[in-house]
Amino acid sequence: MDQDGLYQRQVIERARTPVHAGPLDGATGRGEGTNPMCGDRVRVGVWLDADGRIETVRHQTRGCAICLASADMMAGLAAGQDRSGAVTMGRDFAALLQTGQDGDAPPELMVFAPLHRHRSRIRCATLAWSALEAALAEVPVGTPVGETRDGMRRE
Amino acid sequence: MDVSPVVMTDPIDALRDRRADFPILGETVHGRPLVFLDSAASAQKPVQVIDAMGDTMRTQYANIHRGLHWMSERTTDAYEAVRDQVARLIGAPAREEVIFTRNSTEAINLVAHSFGSLMRPGQAVVISEMEHHANLVPWQMLRDRAGIELRVAPITDSGDIELEALERLVADGKVALVAVTHMSNVLGTVTPARRIADIAHAAGARVLFDGSQFVVHRRVDVQAIDADFYTFTGHKLYGPTGIGVLWGRRELLEAMPPFLGGGDMISSVTFERSTWAHVPHKFEAGTPAIIETIGLGAAISYIEAIGYDAIAAHETALVEYALPRLAEVPGLRVVGAPAERGGVISFTMDDVHPHDIATLLDRNGIAVRAGHHCAEPLMRRLGLSATARASFALYTTREEVDALAATLTQIRGFFV
Numbered sequence: 001m002d003q004d005g006l007y008q009r010q011v012i013e014r015a016r017t018p019v020h021a022g023p024l025d026g027a028t029g030r031g032e033g034t035n036p037m038c039g040d041r042v043r044v045g046v047w048l049d050a051d052g053r054i055e056t057v058r059h060q061t062r063g064c065a066i067c068l069a070s071a072d073m074m075a076g077l078a079a080g081q082d083r084s085g086a087v088t089m090g091r092d093f094a095a096l097l098q099t100g101q102d103g104d105a106p107p108e109l110m111v112f113a114p115l116h117r118h119r120s121r122i123r124c125a126t127l128a129w130s131a132l133e134a135a136l137a138e139v140p141v142g143t144p145v146g147e148t149r150d151g152m153r154r155e
Numbered sequence: 156m157d158v159s160p161v162v163m164t165d166p167i168d169a170l171r172d173r174r175a176d177f178p179i180l181g182e183t184v185h186g187r188p189l190v191f192l193d194s195a196a197s198a199q200k201p202v203q204v205i206d207a208m209g210d211t212m213r214t215q216y217a218n219i220h221r222g223l224h225w226m227s228e229r230t231t232d233a234y235e236a237v238r239d240q241v242a243r244l245i246g247a248p249a250r251e252e253v254i255f256t257r258n259s260t261e262a263i264n265l266v267a268h269s270f271g272s273l274m275r276p277g278q279a280v281v282i283s284e285m286e287h288h289a290n291l292v293p294w295q296m297l298r299d300r301a302g303i304e305l306r307v308a309p310i311t312d313s314g315d316i317e318l319e320a321l322e323r324l325v326a327d328g329k330v331a332l333v334a335v336t337h338m339s340n341v342l343g344t345v346t347p348a349r350r351i352a353d354i355a356h357a358a359g360a361r362v363l364f365d366g367s368q369f370v371v372h373r374r375v376d377v378q379a380i381d382a383d384f385y386t387f388t389g390h391k392l393y394g395p396t397g398i399g400v401l402w403g404r405r406e407l408l409e410a411m412p413p414f415l416g417g418g419d420m421i422s423s424v425t426f427e428r429s430t431w432a433h434v435p436h437k438f439e440a441g442t443p444a445i446i447e448t449i450g451l452g453a454a455i456s457y458i459e460a461i462g463y464d465a466i467a468a469h470e471t472a473l474v475e476y477a478l479p480r481l482a483e484v485p486g487l488r489v490v491g492a493p494a495e496r497g498g499v500i501s502f503t504m505d506d507v508h509p510h511d512i513a514t515l516l517d518r519n520g521i522a523v524r525a526g527h528h529c530a531e532p533l534m535r536r537l538g539l540s541a542t543a544r545a546s547f548a549l550y551t552t553r554e555e556v557d558a559l560a561a562t563l564t565q566i567r568g569f570f571v
Contacts, residue, residue, distance in 0.1 A: 001569055003185070003518060007511070012570060016506070038510060038526040039540040062540055064508035065570070121514060 004114040006121075007065065011111055015065035020075030022058040031134025033127040040064065040124065042071050044131040046078075048139065053082050057132065064124055070112060071128035077106055083136050090129035097122045166468035167476065167553050173461065174550045176201035187520025190555045195340055195368060195499050195546030196524055197390045200454075204394055207453035208446050218442055220419060234445055237452035238435070244455050245366075245385060246376035247402050254401040254408070254435045255443055259367040260289040262386035262401035263334070265438060266363060267293035269411040270332065270384075276302030278331040281324050281360070283308045283316050283346075284536050285339045288529040290365045294334065306330070310536065314342035314491030318350060325358035333362045337369035337385075341528045341544065342491035343474075343499035345369065348380035356381065361407070367391055371548070372470050372497045374463040377402055389447065393548075394454035398447035401438070408434040415440040466549050470498040473547050473556065480560040485567050490542050498547035501528070504563065507570045509543040515566045516543075521559055 024030055027045025034041045040063035049055040057075040061068050078086045092105035093112075100116035102109070112125050174180050177199045182189045191199060211233070217226035219234050242250040256262040274280075280294045284307055298305045308321045316335065325333065333355040338345050348364055355362040363384035366375055370387040377385050384407070389398040403411075413420055413431055417440035422430040431437045458466070474496055481487055486505035504512060513525035524544040527534045534540060545559055 001518070001565055002515060006514065006518075007569065016570075039531065039534065040510075041540075064510035066511070067508075118514065121510070124510065 004117060006114045006118060008111050011069040012065055014072050015068035018059075018061070018068060018072035020058055020072050021060060024058055024060060027058070027135070029135040029137075029139035031131045031136070031138060033129075033131035033134065035063075035123050035127055037123070038063075040067050040127060042067065042128045042131045044071075044075075044128065044135045046132070046135045046139070051082075053080065054078050054086055054136075057135075059128060059131070061128070063127065066112070066115070066121055066124040067127055070125040071131075073109065074128040074132060077108070078132055083139075086136065087133055090126075090133060093129060094126055097125055166465070166472040169465055170461065170469045170549050171552065173201075174552070176203065176457075177550050178202060178205070180550060184520045184522070185518055190521040190558050192545040192547065192551065192555065192559060193522045193524050194371075194548035194551070195391065195544065197396070198371065198393045198548050199550065200395070201393055201457050203457045204450050204453045208395060208450040211446050211449050216446070219445055220436075230445060233449050233452070234443070237448050237455070240452050240455045241400055241402075244375070244459070245370070245400075245402055246378050248378060249405055251434050252402055252405050252408060254403070254438045255448055256386075256399040256401050256438075257397055257444070258390070258399035259365060259386045259388040260293075260399075262399050263290055263363070263365065264293045265401055265414040266332075266334075266384055266386075266403070267297045269414050269438075270361075270407065271297040271301060271303065272412055273410065274301060274303055274331045277304070277329060279304035279306050279329045281306045281308055281321065281330050281333045281335075281355075283321075283335045284310045285314065285316075285342060285344065285530065285533045286334075286336055287340055287365065287367070288531070289367075290334055290336060290363075291532065303331075304329070307532075308333075308335070310344075310533075314339065314344045314493040316344075316346055316351070318347070318354065321351065322354050322358075325355060325360055328359055330355070330358055330360040332383075333360050334384075335362075335364065337364040337366040337375075338372065338497045338499075339491075339493075339530075339533075340368050340499060341501050341530050341533055341542070342493055343496040343501075344491065344493035345373070345495040345497055348382065352381040352383075368497060368499065373467050383407060389451040389454065392451070392454050393457060395447040395450040397444045398451045400451075405434065408438070413437050413440070417441045419443075461549065469549060470547055473551055473553070474498055474500070476553055477545070477547075477556045477559075480556055481563070484560055484563045486571070487563060487567070490537060490539070498551070499544065500546070501542040501544045503539065503542055504567060507566060509541040511570070512543045512563070512566055515569070516559070516562055519558075519562045521555075521562055523559075 024045030028048045030045045043060040047056040057078045059071045061071045096105040100113045219231040238253045241253045306324045352362045361383040366387040385402040390396040420440040490501040509525035
């Protein structure tokens, strides 16, 4: 059925029961990634902590199993990173998808390595990371801690 | 009572031998025999088309219309003979009404630019909710360029155009053109072209049919359906890419200004002004797709040798076979239930995204389409972001439908 191991159990389970999906209200920054070829869409909200590090990432994803699982794993991995660390991680992941080798990407993302033989599906996996970059770009450097994109104080 | 002893051939099996005409069907994908169920996107090519194009380049090729040498004259004859073939294929009253374009998209853009330039601000164009982007975006561009109103005829939940709503949309007499599909690339809906034309004409509007899907499956008769414009593309009709057709009524084409300017479309040129060639050449600027046009001619010959009766019977029987087979797949839902369906079946499956369906089918050698099928507004109307789509051609077999259904059942089991 899936000779390439594209749909490993972990991917299917994560897509079925994501742990970081949820409302984005009150996020410090929000971003969206869309794939015009297929209509998939990932919306991401980021919350930063007092040091400007990513405290929480949540997502709202309409997409395939690859897209959903990737979004959920992205949200888990980005938490605790600073901005540049999260962006670098996304680029390392993109390199992994091109080569099938983990390189500098977190080893848990190797479940997506078989995608390097499915070029038409790579965008499914990178969509959430694009949305994360867009969300981070929306937060001006030096944003007062706890201030939301609407200029409202977080509770 | 008919007691004829003749044993009727199964209409699906009747075309089985034709598979041998398509070399690509002998290929394997991921180690499995290719099951090609994406012909609505682009059909595979019979050896007759492949050879016609190769032979042209090998033995009989030169630029057309203006050469004074033997090769140019012969190539011009071959090119222009295809215009006669197209006219016969669609029942056009005159060969000059057949204009070669790059594809159906370009044909519709030609009408939107040229016929559109004759419209006045405040006039309207009506499309339907189930149009391909090719018959939507050009009209949006015309709207934004020329102050034309764009109206959208709704479809029913089963996927048919609401004709009463269409009547209301044209009732104020402001509609210059009704432009709708003759067969939906997503739902397979065959639209009641003659009734739509009658509704348009009664309100003083012209009517354009996008026949890209229909012409593959059924005989077109532009006079019987009382069309004013008809478009289709060669590559879905077993011909090559890069060649499409616009048919239009002569009086309309003659009143319309050129679309593209350049060589071949002029009568005379000075630095002060140019005058235009007669139709169809007025609309065929520059060296056309000569080889592709000859390839289209070979495809039309191929279709006509088989006959639309056999093609339509094959397809109808295949759809009737496929719908209940697919209904047996757990969690599968066929999208739409139009009054008349061509060989296109879109579906979704509970708990499995269409892209995952398409990727796993591909791993088993089965090619289908997944996504919004260039019909995003229709997807929104249906409350879906994407579907998977299996589409049939004259080479599709019952066994391929069985393979699709069996593999879909496995995929469902894999995810649940």
